[in-house]
Amino acid sequence: MSSLVVVGSLAYDAVETPHGKVDRMLGGACTYISLSASYFTQVNIVGVVGEDFAQQDVDLLTSRGIGVEGMERVAGKSFFWSGRYSDDMNDRVTLVTDLNVFATFDPKLPAAYRQMPYLFLGNIQPELQKQVRAQMAGPKLVGGDTMNYWIADHRQSLLATIKEWNFLLINDGEARMLSGKSNLKQAAEVIMAMGPSVVIIKRGEYGALLFVRHNGSLRWFAAPGYLLDQVFDPTGAGDSFAGGFMGYLASRNLDLANADNDPRDMLRAVIYGSVMGSYCCEQFGVDRFRTLTRAEIDARFQEFQDATAF
Amino acid sequence: MSSLVVVGSLAYDAVETPHGKVDRMLGGACTYISLSASYFTQVNIVGVVGEDFAQQDVDLLTSRGIGVEGMERVAGKSFFWSGRYSDDMNDRVTLVTDLNVFATFDPKLPAAYRQMPYLFLGNIQPELQKQVRAQMAGPKLVGGDTMNYWIADHRQSLLATIKEWNFLLINDGEARMLSGKSNLKQAAEVIMAMGPSVVIIKRGEYGALLFVRHNGSLRWFAAPGYLLDQVFDPTGAGDSFAGGFMGYLASRNLDLANADNDPRDMLRAVIYGSVMGSYCCEQFGVDRFRTLTRAEIDARFQEFQDATAF
Numbered sequence: 001m002s003s004l005v006v007v008g009s010l011a012y013d014a015v016e017t018p019h020g021k022v023d024r025m026l027g028g029a030c031t032y033i034s035l036s037a038s039y040f041t042q043v044n045i046v047g048v049v050g051e052d053f054a055q056q057d058v059d060l061l062t063s064r065g066i067g068v069e070g071m072e073r074v075a076g077k078s079f080f081w082s083g084r085y086s087d088d089m090n091d092r093v094t095l096v097t098d099l100n101v102f103a104t105f106d107p108k109l110p111a112a113y114r115q116m117p118y119l120f121l122g123n124i125q126p127e128l129q130k131q132v133r134a135q136m137a138g139p140k141l142v143g144g145d146t147m148n149y150w151i152a153d154h155r156q157s158l159l160a161t162i163k164e165w166n167f168l169l170i171n172d173g174e175a176r177m178l179s180g181k182s183n184l185k186q187a188a189e190v191i192m193a194m195g196p197s198v199v200i201i202k203r204g205e206y207g208a209l210l211f212v213r214h215n216g217s218l219r220w221f222a223a224p225g226y227l228l229d230q231v232f233d234p235t236g237a238g239d240s241f242a243g244g245f246m247g248y249l250a251s252r253n254l255d256l257a258n259a260d261n262d263p264r265d266m267l268r269a270v271i272y273g274s275v276m277g278s279y280c281c282e283q284f285g286v287d288r289f290r291t292l293t294r295a296e297i298d299a300r301f302q303e304f305q306d307a308t309a310f
Numbered sequence: 311m312s313s314l315v316v317v318g319s320l321a322y323d324a325v326e327t328p329h330g331k332v333d334r335m336l337g338g339a340c341t342y343i344s345l346s347a348s349y350f351t352q353v354n355i356v357g358v359v360g361e362d363f364a365q366q367d368v369d370l371l372t373s374r375g376i377g378v379e380g381m382e383r384v385a386g387k388s389f390f391w392s393g394r395y396s397d398d399m400n401d402r403v404t405l406v407t408d409l410n411v412f413a414t415f416d417p418k419l420p421a422a423y424r425q426m427p428y429l430f431l432g433n434i435q436p437e438l439q440k441q442v443r444a445q446m447a448g449p450k451l452v453g454g455d456t457m458n459y460w461i462a463d464h465r466q467s468l469l470a471t472i473k474e475w476n477f478l479l480i481n482d483g484e485a486r487m488l489s490g491k492s493n494l495k496q497a498a499e500v501i502m503a504m505g506p507s508v509v510i511i512k513r514g515e516y517g518a519l520l521f522v523r524h525n526g527s528l529r530w531f532a533a534p535g536y537l538l539d540q541v542f543d544p545t546g547a548g549d550s551f552a553g554g555f556m557g558y559l560a561s562r563n564l565d566l567a568n569a570d571n572d573p574r575d576m577l578r579a580v581i582y583g584s585v586m587g588s589y590c591c592e593q594f595g596v597d598r599f600r601t602l603t604r605a606e607i608d609a610r611f612q613e614f615q616d617a618t619a620f
Contacts, residue, residue, distance in 0.1 A: 088492045182398045185537045206516040209537070222617050224532030227495045227519070267620035307532050308618045310577035 002250040003042045003067075005113050005139075006034045007132050008122020008239075009102055010047040010071065011079035013285060014095075017233050018087050025285040026057045028079060029122035032236035035289040036243025036276040037120070038064040039297055041250040044113055046070035046132065050078040050101045060290070069110045076101040089231045090204070109135045118250040120242060123147050126154055126161040133164055140255040143167035143196065145242060151178050159194060166256050167198035169242050175201045184209060189218060197256060200245065200270060202238055205231075210270045214263070223270045224308060226278035226300065233284045237277040244276030245269045268301075275300045312560040313352045313377075315423050315449075316344045316553075317442050318432020319412055320357040320381065321389035323595060324405075327543050328397050335595040336367045338389060339432035342546035345599040346553025346586040347430070348374040349607055351560040354423055356380035356442065360388040360411045370600070379420045386411040399541045400515070419445045428560040430552060433457050436464055436471040443474055450565040453477035453506065455552060461488050469504060476566050477508035479552055485511045494519060499528060507566065510555065510580060512548055515541075520580045524573070533580045534618060536588035536610070543594045547587040554586030555579045578611075585610045 008030030014023050034043045044067035053073065061068055082096035107128055115137050121129040121144030129144060136142070143165050150158050151174060158178075162168055168191060176182050179190035188199045188211035199211045207225040211218060248269040254261055275297055282288045318340030324333050344353045354377035363383065371378055392406035417438055425447050431439040431454030439454060446452070453475050460468045461484060468488075472478055478501060486492055489500035498509045498521035509521045517535040521528060558579040564571055585607055592598045 183538075183540065185539060203516065206513065207532070207534070220537055220617055221620070222517070222534030222537075223620075224517070224534065227530055227532075228493075229495060230493065264620055271620055305620075307530055308620075310531070310533075310574055310581055310615075310618075 002118060002253050003044060003116040004037055004118040004120060004246060004250045005044050005046060005070075005109070005116050005136070006030055006037065006120045006122065006243075006246075007046040007107055007129070008033060008124060009079050010045070010049050010053065011081055011102075012052075013080070013235060014082035015233060015235050015284070016084040017089065017284075018085070019230075019232050020284070022284050025287075026060070027081065027235065027285055029236075029239045031061070031286060032239035032280065033120060033122055033243040033246070034061065034066050035064060035286055036240040036280070037247030037250070038066050038243075039276070039292070039294055040244070040247030040272070041118070043067065043247070044070060044116065046107050046109060046113070048072045048074060048101050048105045048107075050074065050076045053078050060286070064289075070108075070113055072108075074101050078102075083235070085234065089234055092234075107132050117141070117255075118246065120144055120246045121165075122239065122242070123150075126150050126158040130157070130161040130164070133161070140253075140257070141166050141249060143169065143198070143246070145169040145238075146174070148174055148177060163195035165196045167200065168196040169200045169202065169245070171202045171204070171238070175199070185211070185218065185220065188220070192218075198266065200273075202241060208241070208270055208274060210266060212263075212266060221267050221270065223267075223274050223304070226274060226304065227307075228278055228281055231281045234281050235285060237280045240280035241273040241277035243273075245273035248272040271301060271304050272297070274304065312428060312563050313354060313426040314347055314428040314430060314556060314560045315354050315356060315380075315419070315426050315446070316340055316347065316430045316432065316556075317356040317417055317439070318343060318434060318549075319389050320355070320359050320363065321391055321412075322362075323390070323545060324392035325543060325545050325594070326394040327399065327594075328395070329540075329542050330594070332594050335597075336370070337391060337545065337595055339546075339549045341371070341596060342549035342590065343430060343432055343553040343556070344371065344376050345374060345596055346550040346590070347557030347560070348376050348553075349586070349602070349604055350554070350557030350582070351428070353377065353557070354380060354426065356417050356419060356423070358382045358384060358411050358415045358417075360384065360386045363388050370596070374599075380418075380423055382418075384411050388412075393545070395544065399544055402544075417442050427451070427565075428556065430454055430556045431475075432549065432552070433460075436460050436468040440467070440471040440474070443471070450563075450567070451476050451556075451559060453479065453508070453556070455479040455548070456484070458484055458487060473505035475506045477510065478506040479510045479512065479555070481512045481514070481548070485509075495521075495528070495530065498530070502528075508576065510583075512551060517584060518551070518580055520576060522573075522576060531577050531580065533577075533584050533614070536584060536614065537617075538588060538591055541591045544591050545595060547590045550590035551583040551587035553583075555583035558582040581611060581614050582607070584614065
């Protein structure tokens with residue numbers, strides 16, 4: 001069993017989009033990543049919640065086979081985030097960020113997690129990501145994401161952290177910020193020199209780019225953004241991408257140290273990530289994952305095939 | 311011989327990019343479209359130049375087999391445009407637009423052109439595009455592009471013009487403006503209802519989307535932008551895309567009325583368009599077309615294959 005460990009925030013969100021408003025819904029990077037990855041592999045989460053974290057939300061996770069042994073419950077309230085999207089959904093403003101119990105998060109991996117082969121580090125303080133990595137015995141594949149705040153104000157600690165990763169997922173603006181290069185191919189090369197041998201640059205509605213080194217030269221692959229009839233709520237789309245990407249690689253038992261890997265697995269993982277990100281946008285918060293089936297995922301994977309093959 | 315007629319501006323440009331500055335170089339939509347298309351099919355241009363239009367520039371066109379019988383020379387100066395690009399090349403400001411002889415352009419097609427099967431209408435006043443279309447006997451495929459100015463201030467005349475086109479090439483901002491829809495899939499559907507059965511939406515560095523109706527439902531195809539090591543000068547990239555797109559379709563003898571067409575021809579035309587747009591950016595103005603070979607074009611087409619197949 002290619003089990004995956006996911007670390008990140010478990011939260012409640014309030015969002016307002018042109019399609020409506022929700023005052024409180026399940027959210028957090030760890031939630032989206034694990035729900036999305038659970039369609040591909042067995043997932044186990046590490047995170048912290050407060051006394052207010054509802055049993056029905058725990059039940060949603062366990063209903064998808066997600067292990068919650070590493071979900072710590074402490075006194076206080078769960079992380080809360082609130083934001084509002086612009087009319088065209090391309091911008092959002094953060095209205096509230098209450099870290100609450102997340103402010104003192106000190107991730108400890110249950111013993112059973114430490115032997116697992118796959119680790120995804122959601123966007124939290126780089127020091128904590130590093131500390132989680134250090135608790136793992138010897139994973140086959142480790143990667144994660146980060147954000148502008150850590151790049152700007154915690155650069156040294158971020159560099160020490162991603163040095164130990166196999167891949168970095170990052171958006172285009174952050175890739176430029178981290179590398180100091182505006183050309184994304186050059187940016188990817190600079191980031192690869194920092195450690196990760198695989199760099200995935202997310203470009204929102206425009207899709208994602210994958211960079212890998214192959215026989216000594218840089219190879220790139222482009223996945224388009226899926227054209228939705230309507231973007232209902234983009235919250236969690238990037239994390240759902242991460243879950244689909246990592247979940248698929250785990251399901252394929254990918255091990256970068258093994259030269260026998262099918263190189264197309266990495267490309268397909270980017271497409272599965274894109275599929276999961278697109279489904280996430282169809283309803284508020286995690287709602288689409290309450291009904292989504294593997295058959296729907298594979299049908300959309302085929303749509304990507306039809307939309308790109310020439 | 312699947313000859314192509316191209317109508318548009320023949321001009322001189324001055325550009326400033328972060329890589330340097332050129333005070334006067336050959337430019338104009340018709341120039342880029344015809345040079346680019348000439349790698350695929352025989353091209354004939356319709357345009358107007360002034361007394362200052364240099365013989366060496368005519369020679370460049372004819373050296374690529376481009377017919378210049380429809381290039382009218384009149385008293386006065388050629389169209390002149392000057393612009394400056396931002397450091398990241400994503401924005402440009404127009405410094406000077408001197409229409410000169412172009413202000414009274416009254417396109418008349420030589421008799422030999424009127425029987426030709428392919429017509430591309432570069433971005434000029436919609437009334438003139440319509441008038442050129444009316445001079446053609448019965449082309450197999452007609453299309454062209456337009457710009458925000460015509461959409462905003464000449465809407466009725468633009469609508470009457472594109473009603474007679476098989477395809478419209480347009481950028482994303484203009485597609486939203488023309489359709490009134492921010493969702494590009496919805497925008498394409500609205501534009502198709504205006505006449506063209508094929509809509510190509512250009513997204514600059516992010517590539518292009520193709521929309522076609524297939525068995526009654528809307529199908530889409532996404533081509534990524536090519537990742538250049540360095541964008542030297544983006545002037546003419548969109549027109550070079552148009553030339554590659556239309557030139558390839560002409561070389562394939564595409565006739566939308568013929569159900570036996572290989573549907574992949576349209577997708578491959580978008581990729582050839584992307585290839586030509588990317589080469590255009592590698593040097594100032596049309597300079598890359600002075601040395602570009604068909605073998606290089608096909609090699610980059612293969613790179614697109616490798617960057618998208620999964």
